[in-house]
Amino acid sequence: MRKTITRLPGSKIREVANAGLGRDDVLAFWFGESDQVTPEPVRQAAAESLARGETFYSHNLGLPELRAALREYTASLHGDPGDHRIAVTSSGVTALMLAMQLLVDAGDEVVVVTPVWPNLPAQPAILGARVTRVALQPDPAGLWRLDLERLIAAITPATRVLLVNAPNNPSGWTLSRDEQQVLIEHCRRTGTWIVADEVYERLWFGARGACAPSFLDVSTPDDRLVVVHSFSKSFLMTGWRLGWLVLPRGHLDAMAKLIEFNSSCAPVFVQRGGLAALHGAAASVPVLVEHLRGCRDTLCNALAALPGLRLAVPPGGMYAFLQVPGLPEAADSLAFAKRLVTEHGLGLAPGAAFGEEGEGWLRWCFASRDPARLLQGVERLSGALRL
Amino acid sequence: MRKTITRLPGSKIREVANAGLGRDDVLAFWFGESDQVTPEPVRQAAAESLARGETFYSHNLGLPELRAALREYTASLHGDPGDHRIAVTSSGVTALMLAMQLLVDAGDEVVVVTPVWPNLPAQPAILGARVTRVALQPDPAGLWRLDLERLIAAITPATRVLLVNAPNNPSGWTLSRDEQQVLIEHCRRTGTWIVADEVYERLWFGARGACAPSFLDVSTPDDRLVVVHSFSKSFLMTGWRLGWLVLPRGHLDAMAKLIEFNSSCAPVFVQRGGLAALHGAAASVPVLVEHLRGCRDTLCNALAALPGLRLAVPPGGMYAFLQVPGLPEAADSLAFAKRLVTEHGLGLAPGAAFGEEGEGWLRWCFASRDPARLLQGVERLSGALRL
Structure with missing residues (x-):
């Protein structure tokens, strides 16, 4: 096998997902896809x-x-x-x-x-x-x-x-x-x-x-x-x-x-x-975008209400990207994301998956059919941060 | 664009297929697929x-x-x-x-x-x-x-x-x-x-x-x-x-x-x-293989009856690979395949598509739902060779 291939990093998102395999109650927001079936x-x-x-x-x-x-x-x-x-x-x-x-x-x-x-x-x-x-x-x-x-x-x-x-x-x-x-x-x-x-x-x-x-x-x-x-x-x-x-x-x-x-x-x-x-497309895309705008606002407002988070409302895409600057253990995003899933049933993507520039951050995909799922997720994060 | 990509040969099979675009009565045996729909x-x-x-x-x-x-x-x-x-x-x-x-x-x-x-x-x-x-x-x-x-x-x-x-x-x-x-x-x-x-x-x-x-x-x-x-x-x-x-x-x-x-x-x-x-698979593959064996034998027997062809019965695959050694114009397989399609409505793949080692040869895909189509094709080849 080529050294180039051996050296390619494996998916840290999948590593977190694997850590959660034991729990059947995980709220997963780690992958970059909506939970809505294709129309x-x-x-x-x-x-x-x-x-x-x-x-x-x-x-x-x-x-x-x-x-x-x-x-x-x-x-x-x-x-x-x-x-x-x-x-x-x-x-x-x-x-x-x-x-x-x-x-x-x-x-x-x-x-x-x-x-x-x-x-x-x-x-x-x-x-x-x-x-x-x-x-x-x-x-x-x-x-x-x-x-x-x-x-x-x-x-x-x-x-x-x-x-x-x-x-x-x-x-x-x-x-x-x-x-x-x-x-x-x-x-x-x-x-x-x-x-x-x-x-x-x-x-x-x-x-x-x-x-x-x-x-x-x-x-x-x-x-x-x-x-x-x-x-x-x-x-x-x-x-x-x-x-x-x-x-x-x-x-x-x-x-x-x-x-x-x-x-x-x-x-x-x-x-x-x-x-x-x-x-x-002319009919479906605007409906999807407005739904996602609602998801984004629901999630970002709820996260903004938690103390100690660093997070801007994203102008595009389907992810909130956040940091918990005051929490030393969150600096290792992979370890922290694994703890979030194993101990709190919250599935987020570790920022390190996107390169060292993202280390210490977490990515949250807000493309969710039911925005209430996002609020449940925020509750779990809140529980985790109170530890 | 990379020079490597510019230099890659385009598909000579597609070139022949394009040459036949004007005719709607082409019997096409050029691509490597059966004409049977997926079961x-x-x-x-x-x-x-x-x-x-x-x-x-x-x-x-x-x-x-x-x-x-x-x-x-x-x-x-x-x-x-x-x-x-x-x-x-x-x-x-x-x-x-x-x-x-x-x-x-x-x-x-x-x-x-x-x-x-x-x-x-x-x-x-x-x-x-x-x-x-x-x-x-x-x-x-x-x-x-x-x-x-x-x-x-x-x-x-x-x-x-x-x-x-x-x-x-x-x-x-x-x-x-x-x-x-x-x-x-x-x-x-x-x-x-x-x-x-x-x-x-x-x-x-x-x-x-x-x-x-x-x-x-x-x-x-x-x-x-x-x-x-x-x-x-x-x-x-x-x-x-x-x-x-x-x-x-x-x-x-x-x-x-x-x-x-x-x-x-x-x-x-x-x-x-x-x-x-x-x-x-246990049921379908043997049926398919026996059908293809029949196609192969139908085609190869009919081709063997034409004078001047060089062609062995292939032990595997779904192609007959043949040469017309006595026909100087067949030495340029791309030009010859184009003539076969434009003048005779017979669509074969030029051997040159498979490298210079195949130059002068023609590939005939015999995976056909109806073996009679193969015999029609052989008639057209026969007509072409009598020119």
């Missing part, structure tokens, strides 16, 4: 496809009608991306790995904004790239901020890719449009690609109906920009493994080859589900 | 899973019950592999890419037996490895044979991986048990891993009920051996994208990380389909 029309579309016998290979880049619908969906948010820019992938994480394979040779430098979900820096590491981490910093109130000058200074002509997830998992931080503008102008000068993981763009709690700023809004079709998306979060489809890429002009043939050599294609019946989700 | 119980199991709401993330390594069923299935063919050796993947090709990521650093040497389906050598190339091809040779009758001494000589202590697909796509060639024994003993000495793509093991036309020789039969659980499997061929599930790996002891944790970072997990409802397929 019925989406499941129905997939079942009908299966019944019709759509069980054969399909085009590497995805069903033409799904790609057309994705272009239209993208156009509705960011203006028409134009022809030949969209590829359907077997999940958002697969889309990210494909982007890395397209761009990164062993030995190349990749700059990643952190803390971030562990898959992002792991992918270039698997390909033998050198990963440079540029850390966000929390302000005293717990709001995570980017030092733009530091990030710009880290991106040199030797930097092959800037990898950024905004809105960010775990911190909820996102890039402003002005920051995106500055970054893309700088990357044009250094010849650096931007790979933007924008899977949380719809889970954005600014003006109602708005989505988070996207690099698509400040780019041309020929910029070195790859935007990564997923059906998982906005359409409650985590288990479906369906995502897509928006590529610069002239890159689809290469991407088709990479998809062929990695997974060949996404199942047609899964893609039919995605198509149904897009058809219903 | 109803498998589709039903997936639809029921969707109806139950199984739309969430699942374990990286696959559902425990599917992994248990795969262990039992493996045991029924090759003896019990033991605990902790099986990982479920999002297709056979994904399984192969994961194996490559587990084992191959940029610059490593990978020896591949050719001709072979193009994904096999493409994967190590994507990872920056050096690929050495060792060619099978056709005998005068068109039966492809391995020069074992040449292959052994090519595998040195500098060889990281031996990559072999047997039964082989496109030639139908397979390894004998003795050859496997010699190879694994040699690879133990050189410290070389064997990655064995055995997805056609059940499509084997030896004794009824037998399967092709497998490296699992000659190995220990600690050998450097990764066996790759797929639900696609034996269970008529090409479009489902479901496969599995049999790994040596002690490698599952690393594989779980790689799956997390590449695709996270296979959809649960797809895995339920796989489980249903395995439950029905």
Whole structure:
């Protein structure tokens, strides 16, 4: 086995989840998914496809009608991306790995904004790239901020890719449009690609109906920009493994080859589900976002009422990211998260899972069908902190 | 974009298929899949899973019950592999890419037996490895044979991986048990891993009920051996994208990380389909194999009746691999396959798609619900050859 693979950190979230295996009363908020089942029309579309016998290979880049619908969906948010820019992938994480394979040779430098979900820096590491981490910093109130000058200074002509997830998992931080503008102008000068993981763009709690700023809004079709998306979060489809890429002009043939050599294609019946989700998006996404806004406010208000927590209300995403500065034992987030689950039945993700920048913090996924579950969780945390 | 990716050959099969886009009467035998829809119980199991709401993330390594069923299935063919050796993947090709990521650093040497389906050598190339091809040779009758001494000589202590697909796509060639024994003993000495793509093991036309020789039969659980499997061929599930790996002891944790970072997990409802397929395997696979044997014999007998073809009856797989030695224009298999489709409505895969070793040959997939379609195809070929 390669040393690179041995060295890859395993999931600390899963380690916490395993610690809780003995208890059947755990309130689990550790994984990045809602507890809501995929809406019925989406499941129905997939079942009908299966019944019709759509069980054969399909085009590497995805069903033409799904790609057309994705272009239209993208156009509705960011203006028409134009022809030949969209590829359907077997999940958002697969889309990210494909982007890395397209761009990164062993030995190349990749700059990643952190803390971030562990898959992002792991992918270039698997390909033998050198990963440079540029850390966000929390302000005293717990709001995570980017030092733009530091990030710009880290991106040199030797930097092959800037990898950024905004809105960010775990911190909820996102890039402003002005920051995106500055970054893309700088990357044009250094010849650096931007790979933007924008899977949380719809889970954005600014003006109602708005989505988070996207690099698509400040780019041309020929910029070195790859935007990564997923059906998982906005359409409650985590288990479906369906995502897509928006590529610069002239890159689809290469991407088709990479998809062929990695997974060949996404199942047609899964893609039919995605198509149904897009058809219903105008109605379903605002309802989901308002529900999540309610979940976020319920959780953050209840947490704010506890003494001693450091926590900002996140502007986007589906996570509260919090710290207990006065509690020495909380400094080791993995050990503390394990205690929370084994002794209190509360399942949170340890901040260390997102890199050392997140050490001492805890991530709480607030995507819950029933906000009362969140309040029950806060009660358990309160009990734990009184120890 | 990386030069490595630009240089990857695109699919010549797809190029031929595109050439045929103008005709709606093409008899297509170019892709590696049957024209039979996945059996109803498998589709039903997936639809029921969707109806139950199984739309969430699942374990990286696959559902425990599917992994248990795969262990039992493996045991029924090759003896019990033991605990902790099986990982479920999002297709056979994904399984192969994961194996490559587990084992191959940029610059490593990978020896591949050719001709072979193009994904096999493409994967190590994507990872920056050096690929050495060792060619099978056709005998005068068109039966492809391995020069074992040449292959052994090519595998040195500098060889990281031996990559072999047997039964082989496109030639139908397979390894004998003795050859496997010699190879694994040699690879133990050189410290070389064997990655064995055995997805056609059940499509084997030896004794009824037998399967092709497998490296699992000659190995220990600690050998450097990764066996790759797929639900696609034996269970008529090409479009489902479901496969599995049999790994040596002690490698599952690393594989779980790689799956997390590449695709996270296979959809649960797809895995339920796989489980249903395995439950029905004892009944369904022999029926499928006998049907394919009939297809093979129908096609090969009809082709043997045409003058001037070089073609052996393949002992395994689902392809006839043939040459028209007397026809100069057939030497360029891509151009010839394009003419066959545009002028005669016959869709075959050009041998060049499988590497230069296959140049001048044509691959004919005989997995057809209705063997009469194969005879119609032979008539069209006959018409073409009389030109």
